[in-house]
Amino acid sequence: MKLADILKDSNYKLSQFAIAEIEQLEQTITLKATKNGDVPYTVCLVRQKAIKLTPEEAIRQLYLRVLSDRLHYPLSRIQVEYGVNFGREVKRADIVVMDKDRPNTVYILVELKKPKLKDGKDQLRSYCNATGAPIAVWTNGDQISYYQRKDPNYFEDIPGLPNANQTLADILQIKFTLEDLIANDKLVKENKSLKTLIEEMEDEVLANAGVDVFEELFKLIFTKLYDEWYSGQGNRRSTRSLEFRNTGQTEAALKTKIQDLFDKAKKKWEGVFSEDAKISLTPSHLSVCVSSLENVKLFNSNLDVIDEAFEYLINQSSKGEKGQFFTPRYVIDLCVKMLNPQEDEYMIDTAAGSSGFPVHTIFHVWRQILDDEGLQASHLFSLEDKPPRCKEYVEEKVFAIDFDEKAVRVARTLNLIAGDGQTNVLHLNTMKSPSKMIGMTFTMRDSNG
Template sequence: MTTKQPKEGYIIDFISGQEIKATPEEVDATQIFSKRLIEEYEYSKEQIQTRPQHFVRKTPSDEAKKEWPVDISIFKGKSRTESDLVGIIECKKKTRKDGLEQLKLYMDMCSSIQWGVWFNGEEQINLQKIKKDGDILYFEIPNIPKNGQRIEDIGKYKRCDLKPAKDLKSHFKVINNYLYGNMKKDDTSTRNRAKQIINLLFCKIYDEQYTGKNEEVTFRAGVYEDKELVAKRIKELFIQVKNRFNDVFEDEDIITLDPDSIVFAVGQIQEFCITESERDVIGDAFEVFVSKALKDEDGQFFTPRNVIKMIVDIINPDEKTMIVDPACGTGGFLIESLRHVWGKVEENAKKLGWSDKRVEEEKQYVATTYFRGIDKDSFVAKVTKAYMAVVGDGRGGVFCENSLEDVKEWSNKCQDKIDLGKFDIVLTNPPFGSKIPIRDEKILKQFAFGHKWKFDKKSKQWEQQSELNNKGKKGGVEPQILFIERCLQLLKIGGKMGIVLPDGIYGNDKLGYIREYLKKHTKILAIIDVPSETFQPNTSTKTTILVAEKIKEGEKIDDHYIFMAICETCGHDRRGNSMPDDDVSLVSEKYFEFMKAPKKFVL
């Protein structure tokens, strides 16, 4: 169900419910932080004032003239009196220096204010105000207090205190910009920044996995802690990660960030439980840190978690299905499939009365035996291996290879684990785009789609030509086209494929041979249209999900109903900001309703 939309150029303020102008400051900063105050810091809307704005005095002694408007004001209680004003958020699009000066000025004007934040959607500063000997002093702090929390208790978390994060992208953006401004110039490439934040994220995930429920977490940064000690603790935690997973991490994998950067990054995410978050956190981190680089180099775009979950739920793998993603990226499909299958393991364990130890052994066996992934980017493949290892193993099934090359070109280890015609399920979002065509003769000759095709007007059939499609200015085949065929090659007869494809595959007249090929070699089960915002802000390419079952050569498929859905919303807007409306998350439930009684859905 879609909520009522404001008039063009306006948005609904998250706190007050008023219709306000959709300025960049509001959309990219004020509204985002307003949601964080509710969802992460546990303040109520009654404690927060945005519209009408609260005004502070122009001078500390002048109570009559309150002329300076505060973007977000936070109060102790619901009275919203000035004496209860404890924190303010300024969301102006200014430089860090100007933002800091304005924040301090506003905090000076009200004696009750204890803390403040400057946030412009990309950078963030958290300040504590302390009065000492008649002077006002300001100190940067790792985070701001939750509702009812003392500032001095920030960073004092037990494992049970951590809460799942709904969306960490805004935090990652802030960390990314901080690192860019504070890392050594030689280390500020997107890859290096990504490596550092990924190392920290694995420390965080490892700490969550191996810390007792009532034990204090190691991944933390307190307000009054020595930054050198915090950095030392985090680096020692990373050594534990490397020792535990020494087949994934190497000796040269180290955290090179300075103490200030470590404390800042830890402070941004320490209160969250990443392993229980609603989104694929590693995927989100990559999307922020390296998506532009991968987009430019390889046409890769990371798949939103709700899209992944929808596809996995529809295909519904169980404990004995062989699963592969031939373009696994950061492992989103593999991790979500693993969660799905583990849920079935736990259900079965309850029926059989298994011990916790037996359940964990079965989970590890399933991950190791039935899950495979390939990616040609060595860094991405390594991250997926590490992610699988920390979450629950399966790392031995992830390889750095080019999925489109002849299987014989893959490493022996990869060939031992992955072969054509062996898989029950293929799930993937392949790289796509006309800017990265495949022209390699060795690759193209393996595929029917690597050849030219011609439409015979008499027979009204597409015919494969003997000539490879790699000559001339327009020569070469877009990778997603070859991936369709490679996915089918990987499947057993009766195996299922869930693949994200650009809309041109379904409607471009020149690509009719692909549609004809699919009709001959598969039984189409579902076609799901997702909105153009789905992969934004990284790309506006319109995509549709195809779910199909591989059939025998020459097998005729009886007439059957195909599930078709059009999603108008996807849980975020074109800027990537989260929104409550999400048709994508509703699709799998409708699919199973359709499967029970398809005639009810016929228009």
């Protein structure tokens, strides 16, 4: 019997596991005849007895293989259905790894029963608080999250689990370059979206942080974009360590480092934040947010990762009160391909929002330029150096206008990053006098070029 058949119609999946791990478990499956048909069983690696292979149990048996075979934890340190006391009630944690030096103390706690992240994290929080476990994992076999429990209120993302011969400090302090980020992109490895991570941060710390959520997350994304951009220039890609990372330093030291990086980003990409803008999150809140974002690769082939996140933040901030509607990105792609804009043509969007149409137009024309010059676009297309014609096209031919100040700042960020220079994004209300606004825009173009 195949595990895919067992997981069918459940919320559990197999994408987090290697083909060899799946095949090894499938080879151990036996079928027991019942009046309702054949029921799959396997012998549990830890309990060493036959157990019914439900969807949840299949994921547990696979994750036991991850812990023992990939991470080399001896089975003698692993327990399943571990009893966690809540007063008179005892609940059962799916998997625990006990501390090497304190065999009665839980070191890693794994939750599988709740196949949705929010439910699973709530369960993890209660189990970790009850046991004192410093490391927690949630997975449904498709998505996965790793956390460090810093105190009962905060769970920080960590890039993965230490193996049996490492400490948590070892994996936090490993040199981490842009190449490493590409290989360990959380959005790929954990099968998540940046929007999902933002929602998780809102639930975890931002809702009660007493700050403007849009502003603070905008600052962090802006800062991380700069860190990736700077590492992608010249020969830094394989040598420079990324700075937007929580490497186990004090929370105060981390805030100083991120603020300094934000100041450099403001200087590089002017006109988005004021010169005196500061990160307002407390060191504790900032530490959680940096840990959540550090393993996310924001730059990709068309900036759609941050595009989606910014659109979500704008909508959350405005709550629809300004009548804003954002065109789905696949619709934008279709429209741009149908219009097929050319390098010698002008493009203006008079209700640009977060600049979806202008940015996708830029990428469409850039690909034409690269083809014309015999160059290939990679998956880091939006990050890499491009011919001067690409920058000239952004500066001279593409214009965007919107009346919402937050949308304009997002649009300027995307255009600055795309063009690495001047951006023609205006904060105006074209409904008042469209012809006048367009005239002003092209007057600006003429004065610049």
